Amino acid sequence: MPTSPSPTARAALHSRQPRPWCLPVTDAPSLSDLGIADPTTELFWKACLERRLIIQKCRSCASHQFYPRPFCLSCESDALEWVEAKGKGTVYSLTTVRIPVIEALEPPYVLALVELDEGPRLLTNIDDGPARIGDRVTLAWRERGGLPPLPIFRPAGS
Known part of the structure; x- marks a missing residue:
């Protein structure tokens, strides 16, 4: 049968601060x-x-x-x-959501993986027009009433 840690071990476990x-x-x-x-x-x-x-x-x-x-x-x-970030990127992947998932977004809307010019990819929305894989996009903001705005993207020409 396993035994509980000793009182010293228990005290050591509780005295350590967790990483953030x-x-x-x-x-x-x-x-x-x-x-x-x-x-x-x-x-x-x-x-x-x-x-x-x-x-x-x-x-x-x-x-x-x-x-x-x-x-x-x-x-x-x-x-x-x-x-x-510069606020510019390229559409790496995308899909059009046609079935309601959350109330805040009325379908259809474009959900995309945008590769920022700096390298990382950001899961976001594309507003104001159609987009295709490889298209250049620029940063825009979606207001959320009381919450921080969300970074979204628009086709570079719009």
Whole structure:
């Protein structure tokens, strides 16, 4: 029969602080007023309030990444900084959603994976016209009434 950890081991377990990306789901979000549940994304959403799209860049290997994470996906360094994206990209993949999924989006709408000029891919919507794989797109914003606006994209010519 397995035994419980010793009192010393139990005390050591409870004295360690969890890493910020390992917080229990019962912890209160730091930006609950904005609907943000993950402290790693806090600066991203604050930048969205200013209509700025920011992504992470690793100071060790210079790679860019999105969505926000506490470490670099390329080299596992935690030396990350936020940089402003140019707001331009290329449609990597897309689909047209024709069946209602959420009330906020009336079908049909285009759901796309946009490869930013900096490299990372962003799952987003394409507004104002048809789009095809390989099309160039530019950043726009969708207002959400009380929540930070969402970065979306439009065909570069519109």
